[in-house]
Amino acid sequence: MRRAVDPSGHVGTAPFRPDIEGFRGIAVALVVAAHVLGRPVGGFVGVDVFFVVSGFVITTGLLREARATGTVDLAAFALRRARRVLPAAALTVLVTVALAWAVDHLARASAVTWDGVASMLMVQNWHLIRAATDYFGDSGAASPLQHFWSLAVEEQFYVFWPWVVVGAVALGRRRSRRAGVLADRGTSERIVDRVLSIALGVGCAVSFAIACWETRAKPDWSYFSFESRAWELGVGAAAAVAEPRVAARLRVGAASVVTAAGLAAVLLAGAVDTPSMPFPGPAAALPVLGAAGVVLCGATAAPRVLAALTNPVSRAVGRWSYALYLWHLPVWSFLHAVAPRSRAVVPTVALGITLVLAVLTVRFVERPFRYGRTRPGPRPGTPGRPVRAQSGRLRTTRGTLVVALASALVLALSAAQFVAPGRLTGVDDLPDPGPQHVASFRSATALQRAVRAAVDDGAWGATVPDLDQVSAAAAAARRLQADGCLNDPVGTTPSTLTAAATRCTFSDGRAARTLVVVGDSIAISWLPGIVDAVRGRGWRVVGIGLESCPASIVTTTDAGRRPAFATSCDAAREAALAEVHRLRPDLVVASSAAGGYDRQPAAARGRVWSDGTRRLARRLTGDGARVVLLGSPPEGTPVSACAVRVAGPGTCLSTPPATWAPKRAAERRALADVPRASFVDTASWFCDRAMRCPAAVGGIVVRADGGHLTVAYSVALARVLRAALMQQSR
Secondary structure, X not given: OOOXXXXXXXXXXXXXXXXXXXXXXXXXXXXXXXXXXXXXXXXXHHHHHXXXXXXXXXXXXXXHHHHHHOOOXXXXXXXXXXXXXXXXXXXXXXXXXXXXXXXXXXXXXXXXXXXXXXXXXXXHHHHHHHOOOOOOOOOOOOOOOOOHHHHHHHHHHHHHHHHHHHHHHHHXXXXXXXXXXXXXXXXXXXXXXXXXXXXXXXXXXXXXXXXXXXXXXOHHHHHHOHHHHHHXXXXXXXXXXXXXXXXXHOOHHHHHHHHHHHHHHHHHHHHHOOOOOOOOOOOOHHHHHHHHHHHHHOOOOOOOOOHHHXXXXXXXXXXXXXXXXXXXXXHHHHHHHHOOOOOOOHHHHHHHHHHHHHHHHHHHHHHHHHHOOOOOOOOOOOOOOOOOOXXXXXXXXXXXXXXXXXXXXXXXXXXXXXXXXXXXXXXXHOOOOOOOOOOOOOOHHHHHHHHHHHHHOOOOOOOOOOHHHOOHHHHHHHHHHHOOOEEOOOOOOHHHHHHHHHHOEEEOOOOOEEEEEEEOHHXXXXXXXXXXXXXXXXXXXEEEEXXXXXXXXXXXXXXXXXXXXXXXXXXXXXXXXXXXXXXXXXXXXXXXXXXXXXXXXXXXXXXXXXXHHHXXXXXXHHOOOEEEEXXXXXXXXXXXXXXXXXXOHHHHOEOOOOOHHHHHHHHHHHHOOOOOEEEEOOHHXXXXXXXXXXXXXXXXXXXXXXXXXXXXXHHHOHHHHHHHHHHHOX
C-alpha cells in the first residue's frame, strides 16, 4: 500500500461527522432515561448503539491511517484510546469508591472498591459474570459501577481488532507486490477491504450464533460476555469498511431512506424491547442493524432527514455522552440509596447533577487529556495533537511489544476474574456470629405491632448490628449448608441425601415425634426458628434442603441456568421424598422460594405451581403425615446493599415483587381441598397491611440477603411458628 498523506496531516482518527455526534446523544439519552426514569423500558439498547458507533469510528480511523501511511501504529492507537477513555473513567471510579466508603457499610463499600478495580482494568464484564449479576435485577442492589461492563467489552474488542487490520494491510502489501502492482494503492486497498470483510463476516456470524445460544442457555452470562457482544462492534466495523463504496454509489434519496429507517429501528427498539426478550441474541439485531444503517448512510443523507441528529441539542448531548454515561449510574445509585422515598424528586436531581458533572468532566478532564486544552475546539474527531503520517512500518518494535503485553494482560485479567475473590471483603470474610440467642415475639399480634412500628421507624434499633457487621447475619445462615441441611441437587444421590439428613438432625433427648422440613434454601432458612419452636417438646427435627429446587413437584431451572439442573432437581426431589417416607414423620413443613415459581412458563405459572404443590401435599399426606406449607418471605433488597450510614432503615423499606402474591394465591388454592394439609400465610410476619416490608423488625435484621431469613429473625419467630405449626398439625 503506497504512502498517502492526508491533506490535514492527521491520521488514525475518523473524519468528524456531526450526525454521529448527535446519534451518540440519542443513545446516551436512552440509557440514562431508562436507568433514572425507568422509561423507555428498552432504553438499554442505547449501549448497543454505542457498540456499533464505536466499531465504526475506530475502524474508520484505523483504515484512514492504513491508507495514509501503509500501516497502523499500534502504540499510537493504544495511546489515543488511553487518553480518550482512562482519565474520565478514573475520576468517576475514584469519586464513586470514595463516596461508597463515606456512605455505605464495610461489605458494600469493599464490593464497590473491587468493582472499581475491575472497571479500571477493563474486566468489569467478567467480574459481573463471576458474581452472577442480573443486569435487570433490583436497581437498589446494583453496583454504581456496573455500567463499566460495556466499556470493558469495547476495550477487549480493541485488544485484537487492530491486529487484524495490521494483518490485513500486510497481506494486501504482500499480494500487491507479488502481482507487481505495488504502486497501485487502489489494488492494495481492495485486498485489505476484502480480507477485513471476510474476517468480519465470519466473526460476526459466529459471535451472533454464540449470543443466541448463550441468551437461551446462560442469560445472565450472555448479557455481559464479550463473545455475545463482539458482533455488535463487528457490525460497526463492517459498516466502516463498506462506507466509502456505499457513499460513492448510493444516491441521496436512498441514503436518506436507510438513515431514517435505521433511526426509527433504534427508537422502536427502545420503546418496545423489554428485559424478558432474548437479549442480546437475537433481539439486539434490530437496534444494531438500525444503528449500522445510520452510520453507513448518514454522511450521504439529506440534511432534513438528519435534523434529529444534527440539531444543537442532540450534538451537545453527544459531545457529553461519554461523561454522561460514566456519571449517571453512580449519581442515581447514591441518591436512590439515601432518599428512596423521594421518588418524584430523586430522578430530577440525579439528572441535574449528572449533567453538571458531565459538562465539568468534558471541559476539565476529557479535553485537556485528549487535546491538551480546556477551551473549545477542535471538534471531536479532529485531534489537537495530530499524529503525523510516517513510515509504512511500525514506528518501533518496542511500541508493538508494549501493546502486545497490554493485550495479554487484559486477557489474563479477564481469566483471573474466575479465580480471584468476588470482593475485597464480603459475607465470607465476616465473623460467624454463632448460635443466635434472641427473644422471640410473644404472639402474632405482638409481631404485627413490631412490623408496623418498624415501617415508621426513623432510626436503626439499638439491637441492630453495626452497619459494618450487618452482613454477618448471612454468614450464620451459611452454617446450615455446612451441616448438610442444604444440598446441591446436581450430584446428589439417595445415599448422600440420607447421610446429609442424618447430619441435619436436631433433638434434645428422646423424641417421640418427628418433624421434617423439606424444600429449597428458603425452607432451610425457617429451620432455626422451627427447631427453637419445638425445643423441649419431644420432637426430632430433620432438615432436607435442595438448593434452588422447590418442594413443589414442578420441573424448574436454577438461577445459573445450568443445563443439567432441571433433571437433577427432579431426581433429587424424588430422593428427598423417599427419605421423608423412610423417616415416617408426624409433621412435614415445606416452603419454596419465589424463584422456582418465577421460572415456570409465564402463561401457565399459577396453574403449574398450584398443581405441583397439590401433588406434593397429597403424596406426603398419603404417608400419614400432616403437612404445613409456609408462605415464603417476600423478597427485597439485601440490607447489605440498601443500608447506608447517612440514613435510617427507610432506605431498605420494600414491597413484595409482582409475582409474590400470585405465588401465595396458588399455594393457598392448592391446599384448599387436601385433607391434613394447610397453608400458613406469613405476609403479616414481614409486612404491614399496605405491604410495606421493613428490613429490620424489633431491632433484628429480617433477611440475610434478598430473600433468606437471618438466623436471628428465624429464631425470633419461634413462638409464632409454634402456634402456627401446632395448631395446623392437630
